[in-house]
Amino acid sequence: MEGLRPTEIHWVISHYIGVSGGYLGDFTYQAHREFYAAYCNLKVDPEDYPGTTRQRFLAVLSSADPQSQAAIVRGVARRFPVGSEVQRTQDARDKLLAMAKRCSQVAAVAPTSPKLASELVRQALADAASLLEVQGPVSALDRVHTALHGYLKTVCRSAGLDMASLPTDPGVTQIFKLMREHHPALRDMGVQDDAMRKIIFSIGNILDALNPLRNRGSLAHANDQLVERDEALLVVNLTRSIIQYLDSKTQKHGPIGQDDSVAGGDSVT
Incomplete structure (x- = not known):
């Protein structure tokens, strides 16, 4: 079961969200803590991990199973919409959602389209x-x-x-x-x-x-x-x-x- 590759995780953090002065996007410690429940429908406490917000986000995303990674990546797309920063283009968002879709697809039997179906x-x-x-x-x-x-x-x-x-x-x-x-x-x-x-x-x-x-x-x-x-x-x-x-x-x-x-x-x- 394949999740996000290290290069993809780096791209999400450094390119799409962006890191400046050691800060991950506009995340405060509180905003980061609330992010997983509000945008990803996940129960995650980033304070279980040491370090800065960027280091904690990296640890959470790297250690998550593929389905949870997909939820986090979609949450990133909602939390940081297209145009909110110059690097968050429509193409970048499409790439982000393609990663999420791949993680979701490897986590389950493919959808079926039965011939005998109402x-x-x-x-x-x-x-x-x-x-x-x-x-x-x-x-x-x-x-x-x-x-x-x-x-x-x-x-x-x-x-x-x-x-x-x-x-x-x-x-x-x-x-x-x-x-x-x-x-x-x-x-x-x-x-x-x-x-x-x-x-x-x-x-x-x-x-x-x-x-x-x-x-x-x-x-x-x-x-x-x-x-x-x-x-x-x-x-x-x-x-x-x-x-x-x-x-x-x-x-x-x-x-x-x-x-x-x-x-x-x-x-x-």
Whole structure:
């Protein structure tokens, strides 16, 4: 997983922000301390690091994981906008945001564009990709859960599976069980059929665990405690991988289903 290169970190500090007389931009100690929460949505205390503001910023940015580096770099773009100093040109800002985008992309499974997808699913996946890039995986968790829920409904309807046999407003675990047991695309798992069936069965257990994570550990509700970043990123990666696999297996079976909003009552809010 590649983050910012040393030359890029030097460029952010010395070229884009700028150092003069030992000062980093117009940062005071207090402004620097408040920067991470106000502009990056990160919990960082620069006073945990020794030295000047420039030395502390360098230590924070160098030691951060790629996703946090992306958040800091985007925060720099917001804190120091184009034109606020002569070196902060539009080209320089574009370079800054390109660095952030690269750091974000290496931190997660690539976004998926399933063939069997309603408008709800496409919008939820787009929302998740945007939130992951700008705010991190914790913010994206609810959106990928919504996308998976809507996607499973679309796939089952496309295959003509009996959704009426499920309880009212079924969850992802119930819908996936219907799909696992009855969808024609999952009847033949290839030469390692037994092993693959164990994996597919385990996906059901994963989906069952996603529900409490989404309901009690994400921003879907006003939860006091949120799932940690690494665990949220694991959920995003798993969910995207599951959608990619199922879409590849099922897209050749039956017509694309109707928009989930017609019969599923889902909402992208």
